[in-house]
Amino acid sequence: MNDPTADYFHSLAEHGRYPLLRATSGTIRFDLGGNGHAEHWRVTIDRGHIDVSRGAEHADCVVHVAKTLFDGMVTGRVNTMAAVLRGQIDVEGELHLIVMLQRLFPGRPPLPEPATRRHPK
Amino acid sequence: MTTTGSVSTLDGNTFVVSDTAGDIDASPTEPNGLFSWDTRYLSRWVLTLDGHRLNPLSTDDLHYFETRFFLVPGTGTVYVDATLSIIRRREVVDGFREELTILNHSATPVTLTLRLDAASDFADLFEVKDHLKKKGKYYTRVDDNLLLLGYERQTYRRETLITTAASTHVDEHGESADAPSAHLDEHGITFTVHLGAHGTWNTELHVSCSLWGWAANQRVTARTESGHTRKDMEEDLDEWLSGAPKLECDWEPLKHTYRRSLTDLAALRFAPMTSGERCLPAAGLPWFMTMFGRDSILTSLQALPYAPSLAATTLAELGARQGSRVDDFRDEDPGKILHEMRYGELTAFEERPHSPYYGSADSTALFLILLDEYERWSGDTRLVRDLEYESRAALTWLDQYADLRGDGYVWYQTRNPDTGLENQCWKDSWDSISYSDGRLPGFPRATCELQGYTYDAKKRAARLARTIWNDPTLADSLDEQAADLKRRFNRDFWIEDRKYYALALDADGTQVDALSSNIGHLLWSGIVERRRAHHIVEHLLGPRLYSGWGIRTLAEGEQRYNPVGYHVGTVWPFDNSFIAWGLRRYGYKNEAARVAAGILDAAEFFNGRLPEAFCGYDRAVTKYPVPYPTACSPQAWSTGTPLLLLGTMLGLQAVDEHLVVDPALPVGIGHLALLDVPGRWGHRDAYGRGRVQVRADDRLRKLRPQLSTLQTLVNRRET
Numbered sequence: 090m091n092d093p094t095a096d097y098f099h100s101l102a103e104h105g106r107y108p109l110l111r112a113t114s115g116t117i118r119f120d121l122g123g124n125g126h127a128e129h130w131r132v133t134i135d136r137g138h139i140d141v142s143r144g145a146e147h148a149d150c151v152v153h154v155a156k157t158l159f160d161g162m163v164t165g166r167v168n169t170m171a172a173v174l175r176g177q178i179d180v181e182g183e184l185h186l187i188v189m190l191q192r193l194f195p196g197r198p199p200l201p202e203p204a205t206r207r208h209p210k
Numbered sequence: 211m212t213t214t215g216s217v218s219t220l221d222g223n224t225f226v227v228s229d230t231a232g233d234i235d236a237s238p239t240e241p242n243g244l245f246s247w248d249t250r251y252l253s254r255w256v257l258t259l260d261g262h263r264l265n266p267l268s269t270d271d272l273h274y275f276e277t278r279f280f281l282v283p284g285t286g287t288v289y290v291d292a293t294l295s296i297i298r299r300r301e302v303v304d305g306f307r308e309e310l311t312i313l314n315h316s317a318t319p320v321t322l323t324l325r326l327d328a329a330s331d332f333a334d335l336f337e338v339k340d341h342l343k344k345k346g347k348y349y350t351r352v353d354d355n356l357l358l359l360g361y362e363r364q365t366y367r368r369e370t371l372i373t374t375a376a377s378t379h380v381d382e383h384g385e386s387a388d389a390p391s392a393h394l395d396e397h398g399i400t401f402t403v404h405l406g407a408h409g410t411w412n413t414e415l416h417v418s419c420s421l422w423g424w425a426a427n428q429r430v431t432a433r434t435e436s437g438h439t440r441k442d443m444e445e446d447l448d449e450w451l452s453g454a455p456k457l458e459c460d461w462e463p464l465k466h467t468y469r470r471s472l473t474d475l476a477a478l479r480f481a482p483m484t485s486g487e488r489c490l491p492a493a494g495l496p497w498f499m500t501m502f503g504r505d506s507i508l509t510s511l512q513a514l515p516y517a518p519s520l521a522a523t524t525l526a527e528l529g530a531r532q533g534s535r536v537d538d539f540r541d542e543d544p545g546k547i548l549h550e551m552r553y554g555e556l557t558a559f560e561e562r563p564h565s566p567y568y569g570s571a572d573s574t575a576l577f578l579i580l581l582d583e584y585e586r587w588s589g590d591t592r593l594v595r596d597l598e599y600e601s602r603a604a605l606t607w608l609d610q611y612a613d614l615r616g617d618g619y620v621w622y623q624t625r626n627p628d629t630g631l632e633n634q635c636w637k638d639s640w641d642s643i644s645y646s647d648g649r650l651p652g653f654p655r656a657t658c659e660l661q662g663y664t665y666d667a668k669k670r671a672a673r674l675a676r677t678i679w680n681d682p683t684l685a686d687s688l689d690e691q692a693a694d695l696k697r698r699f700n701r702d703f704w705i706e707d708r709k710y711y712a713l714a715l716d717a718d719g720t721q722v723d724a725l726s727s728n729i730g731h732l733l734w735s736g737i738v739e740r741r742r743a744h745h746i747v748e749h750l751l752g753p754r755l756y757s758g759w760g761i762r763t764l765a766e767g768e769q770r771y772n773p774v775g776y777h778v779g780t781v782w783p784f785d786n787s788f789i790a791w792g793l794r795r796y797g798y799k800n801e802a803a804r805v806a807a808g809i810l811d812a813a814e815f816f817n818g819r820l821p822e823a824f825c826g827y828d829r830a831v832t833k834y835p836v837p838y839p840t841a842c843s844p845q846a847w848s849t850g851t852p853l854l855l856l857g858t859m860l861g862l863q864a865v866d867e868h869l870v871v872d873p874a875l876p877v878g879i880g881h882l883a884l885l886d887v888p889g890r891w892g893h894r895d896a897y898g899r900g901r902v903q904v905r906a907d908d909r910l911r912k913l914r915p916q917l918s919t920l921q922t923l924v925n926r927r928e929t
């Protein structure tokens with residue numbers, strides 16, 4: 090099954106080191122809601138080194154967000170900062186941790202060329 | 211301030227703009243209201259007594275965050291004295307607090323109805339600016355002592371909470387008693403006031419702004435446990451002022467301007483949502499109370515000898531928000547320093563790209579310039595080490611992402627044609643870049659000052675690489691690239707028959723040939739070949755560019771020149787301050803002093819507070835600097851202008867471990883001293899003496915005495 094969130098976290102953990110976050114340390118827990126249940130992902134940042142695990146243990150920053158929205162965030166369709174301002178993401182604790190981590194999320198995908206958007210005849 | 215009929219009280223990005231009676235009655239065109247995080251939280255806040263608006267006697271802005279309005283009921287005729295006074299004291303501290311006091315001056319008790327109408331349109335500043343319609347729903351809630359005004363669009367929610375406190379009556383013997391409490395309804399608050407003979411009535415209201423709806427999420431906004439108090443703010447302002455160097459001078463208005471600048475700079479400090487306590491300068495009131503890459507950097511540069519902490523925060527915060535990906539909607543690239551951050555509804559719904567927006571082609575080079583200049587002054591090598599990664603990313607951006615034509619210049623062209631910026635240089639209005647004949651060039655465009663900044667950034671980064679990052683290979687390569695850029699620039703941008711540099715190159719590499727103030731920034735950058743500098747100086751201080759008050763953005767005689775055009779003929783104080791720095795860099799001391807004097811004279815006419823821009827009319831014609839209609843004030847880099855000009859007049863430079871002072875004062879200033887200039891040397895004093903003896907009677911008249919036109923005018927003003 091296609092799961093952008095799981096794919097993203099796996100590749101995040103695989104890479105391991107992120108110089109963009111080398112001044113950042115702390116844990117973020119993502120509580121991803123939807124379909125009546127929540128899945129929990131924990132991201133531990135230790136001066137640029139990232140570990141990903143599953144579980145609902147305590148974190149410095151807890152991010153409550155719908156799973157479908159989070160799929161959009163990790164594929165660049167949804168801008169994290171805008172979604173926070175919209176009230177679609179509820180952040181508890183240290184906001185700066187998610188602000189720093191979201192810099193690793195991709196940018197908005199480019200619009201398809203006009204030719205490809207045209208209806209086929 | 212009161213001359214424009216509006217009063218601003220502010221604290222970072224929360225501010226109130228009201229009329230001189232303290233009322234807010236927002237019209238579509240006027241940015242009146244209580245604003246916070248780019249959203250208007252009150253669009254109506256009108257005080258009436260027995261159904262009538264009140265007349266202001268005077269307005270007193272005690273501090274930037276506190277204003278007092280002295281009001282009387284209208285009697286309809288000058289022959290009848292008012293027997294009541296109303297004092298309205300407002301302080302902006304996490305929303306605002308307003309204290310209302312009514313004094314009965316007569317021996318007759320009275321019963322009054324005091325009413326405050328309250329409403330909010332929750333407009334995004336962009337909506338106020340561009341007159342856009344709202345898409346969500348409004349709601350209100352009334353409780354015993356609170357009125358909640360709300361706005362909702364899907365999950366987006368903004369609320370204004372107005373709470374009342376107990377009212378008190380003090381009789382003529384000084385006995386105080388509780389007075390009846392307020393009555394609240396959906397449109398405001400009503401007080402029934404029984405006021406005894408010579409009695410005083412008093413109450414207090416508190417207005418707070420919520421970003422996510424009241425109950426929902428205070429956890430994020432209130433990261434600074436308890437919001438700061440008025441006492442904190444007073445202490446903080448005292449500390450700020452006492453930490454800055456002391457100015458001694460025989461020209462009184464300059465002292466006033468200096469103090470005003472320091473205070474306004476304190477007012478414009480702003481902590482972005484995620485920075486905790488750290489502050490950097492917001493760009494300007496009312497439209498730009500937010501973080502701008504370019505504005506924050508240039509203001510921090512101007513303020514380096516006075517408040518070096520601004521530079522440190524600006525660098526750290528902009529570094530933490532440096533572009534990390536390609537995002538066309540936001541004009542974002544890896545390594546690019548942001549242009550502008552916004553928090554309002556249009557940004558939230560991605561109808562505007564400001565979360566943050568990266569559409570500026572100069573902020574990245576300016577970031578490197580500030581980093582180097584900051585280290586020269588402060589000796590803070592730690593920050594330079596901390597930002598090595600960001601600096602390298604910035605250099606990569608300049609070489610790879612900014613070079614849109616692959617010819618070694620920095621170019622810009624927005625990838626967001628709907629809501630992105632066309633011109634991504636400091637002159638960012640649509641018509642600012644033109645040929646002499648008025649045509650507008652196509653895209654991409656490479657303006658000249660972008661190349662200057664890039665040259666300077668590379669030279670400075672080379673120094674940092676050599677002395678702090680221990681990378682002599684990078685240093686050599688940057689020096690080589692800079693030298694090559696300078697060589698090519700002097701070949702491709704120089705217009706031989708007019709003896710100045712083109713404003714830009716167009717998409718074909720053709721020179722955009724208008725004469726503009728941009729050539730002054732080239733002096734600041736050092737990209738001008740020495741043998742050509744005198745041509746540039748002649749243009750800058752020649753009649754086409756120099757108005758007598760300052761250097762115009764675009765020269766008289768250009769097709770698009772307009773003395774009231776935003777970037778095509780007005781004089782921008784900050785522009786002049788960097789040009790004065792550039793004149794010093796090339797040894798033109800007297801010319802730098804002349805530019806400084808003109809702008810500082812203008813400051814006197816604006817009561818020490820230079821606006822963003824003023825009109826480009828000739829000084830001999832208007833005798834006073836004519837304000838530009840919608841200019842922002844206070845504006846950070848205008849506020850920083852007198853600070854930088856003091857530095858250029860004294861010739862302040864951080865060289866190795868020393869503060870070098872090489873004064874050149876304009877005619878009419880006898881002596882000038884900055885005491886306790888902070889830096890890596892600890893604290894040092896800088897003294898300058900004028901070449902002209904100032905007569906005692908001129909000093910009494912508070913003038914730069916040799917300027918007869920100014921003297922005539924001031925005589926006129928005084929009569």
